[in-house]
Amino acid sequence: MKKTNALLAFILGCTFLVTSCNKKKDGENVSDNTEVHDHDDAQIPLDTTQFAAFFQKHPDFKQFEGEVSKLYSKHHHYIWHDKGGLIEFADVVHNRVNQLDNEGLEIKVPYKEELNEVFDNPKSKPDTNSELLISSMYFYYTKNVLEGLDKTKSQQTGWYLPRERVDYVAYLDTLMQDPKLIKRDESELFSQYYNLRKGLQKYREIEKKGGWGAIKLDEGVKSLKEGDSAAAIVQIRKRLVLEGYMKNDSGKSVYDSELKEGLKAYEQKHNREFDGKIGPAIVTEMNMPVAQLIKAISINMERCRWISPKMDKAPEVIAVNIPSYRLVYFKKGKPAFTSKVVVGKELNKTVVFSGNMSYLNFAPYWNIPTSILNKEIKPGIAKDPNYLAKHNMEWVGKRVRQKPGGQNSLGKVKFMFPNQNNIYLHDTPAKSLFNQDDRAFSHGCVRVEKARDLAIMITKEDGNWTEAKVDKAMNAGKESTYSLKKKIPVYIAYFTAWADENGNVAFFEDIYKRDERLAGLLYAAK
Incomplete structure (x- = not known):
């Protein structure tokens, strides 16, 4: 990420409540206006030969050994201590780690008693063990609060949205170079995180x-x-x-x-x-x-860690939340359009991923997937020789497709964002399904109730199309394509709890039973 002061702002200002300031060893309160020591003249050389012994003694921190080594390869001296003792920023980080429950993380901090001893009874002279404990504590904090479960584990829960890799060594390096860059900011994580908090x-x-x-x-x-x-x-x-x-x-x-x-x-x-x-x-x-419900909130806060905060600043985004059966078209972070959707049933789960909408297909053919052909169409033909004609279908080589028209399962328009999952948004003739509270009926694609309205909004802004022009294309009985001049990001996500900016939370059924799976990974990993 490009913000030079973002981590400092995040740690000092936004990730915890204003009242979360801890007390320093001398009894003074640590505040967000803390003056951090300018310790360029008070640098103390650090003996890096003791690193191996430290991580052997503290195996729960060994996962951060590479980052710690990278940090000190740049500095070659104590970071959290100067000749005056512990710098005040160290107290702030320690305080944040002691309040991880505010971040929905009910986890046991490794070596907590030893860490507390460093701050409660500081030594007159810094030692390598204390320095490395604090650095490891810092990386433990960024790993759990900012990054969350790694990509391989999040994918085990069916989550394939792209995730950014952040260099937290660079964050701290920037911080130490200019520690006065302190301001309150809530932009380091996807905004929904702070609402859920x-x-x-x-x-x-x-x-x-x-x-x-x-x-x-x-x-x-x-x-x-x-x-x-x-x-x-x-x-x-x-x-x-x-x-x-x-x-x-x-x-x-x-x-x-x-x-x-x-x-x-x-x-x-x-x-x-x-x-x-x-x-x-x-x-x-x-x-x-x-x-x-508290557990559900914590689980969904974890999911927020996997979404780039850049999504909040995107000029436009179409987002589908599977458990809430809702599509929202955001413009500059504000909802501009909302529609009910139907998602994949249990056996045909809609995949959590993202893509870029590049074109609209009006009066589309439905090229029937091989799985549906074998499981549904061929058995239908075996029972009724007129099955294809009755369903407005035809053979094309060894494949079957459904011709454009009112019976077409894709309706009169589909919204394409090419992807390996072959999932897209589309209209449907089965409008009655949108009257159901539970709407997991499809083969995996997302059926949009207000598909016509969505097509009108997109083409009007992208190509100055009128409603009449959209209607003509939808009802032409002949397939046509509208290519977007500007692609629109589409996110298909899975949130079972969603909060507004005042912290009012709506809870949705865990239709694919993923919360328990995530909870098991989350707490087992910590």
Whole structure:
């Protein structure tokens, strides 16, 4: 990354709460306005021959041996100490490491007691062991908070979005050259990370206050509607107030208009239409323990570590979140267009990856994949010789394709971003599927409810097309292609928790059962 002061800003200002400053050994508070020693005249030579013995004694830090060696090959002297003792920036880093739980990381810091001893009872003269402990602590922090699981492990969870490799030695080197570059900034990680971190604090506070009780519909009651009375109403009301969907808890057991508005807000947050009834599905969802939601937030904070913050600054991005069944077209970081989508069913999971939309295909043919041909089309032909004609299909050599038209499974337009997964966005004639709350039905591609509107928006800005021109192309009955002058990045991601800038979190079903897999990798790796 190019920002010269980014790491310092991140560590000193943004990754933790303002109140997180630790106390120095002499009792003074460490603040974000800390004056770091200008120790060019106080450099102390470092004996690098002791490195091997240090990492042999501290095997949990051995993964950072290469980075530590690279760091001191540039400096050849103590970094965290000068002749006045520990520099104040060392206290700040130590303080951050002691509060990793604020970053959704419930992990045990290696050699924590030994690290604390370095700061609680500093020696009059620095020693190599203390210096290397702090450097290792720094790399431990950047590895866990900024980088997260390595690429091979994130791919084990089905995540194939591109990840950037950051040189944290260069970060620290820049920091030490100009330690006065201190400002608050929240740009080192994808912005959703910071929203989820606010949500993490919110739900931990709810947990401290006792959370919410279990909700149970009375025996024989299938659902509750406005005007009904039930003990369950009291608990639902409390739950909605705790999460911020209602302002006041009247304690009433009657389903009144105030509760209805709170439930409507809850359903809207979760991208669902509220039918006015309280049924088993919403009760089951609301009975999730607070601890389970906290875990979901932490898991999705980890996913945020895998997304480049450059996405926030991209002029335009089309993003699909699989668990929320939503497509959002962002322009300059702000939502400009939203549509429901249908994603791949369990056996045909939609892949998490990215690409660049380069063209639109109007009135497309559907070239049926070999797997579908063998599993569905050929058996259909065997049962009914007129199967192809009935489905507007035809043989092309040894392949089968579906001709353009109203029956075409791709609808009247598809949005292409060439990729090895052969996944794209497309229209569909099966509009009724978008009325379902659970929309994992496709063979892996993403069906877009407002495909026409998306095509109009893209072609209008890219080529000054009119709605009439788009409609003509979509209904021509003949395939045509519109090549984009400017490619649009497309991200297909997987987030089961998503927060707004105020830390209000919406939770979505883990439709591909990936959260537990990630949790196992995450905590096993730490």
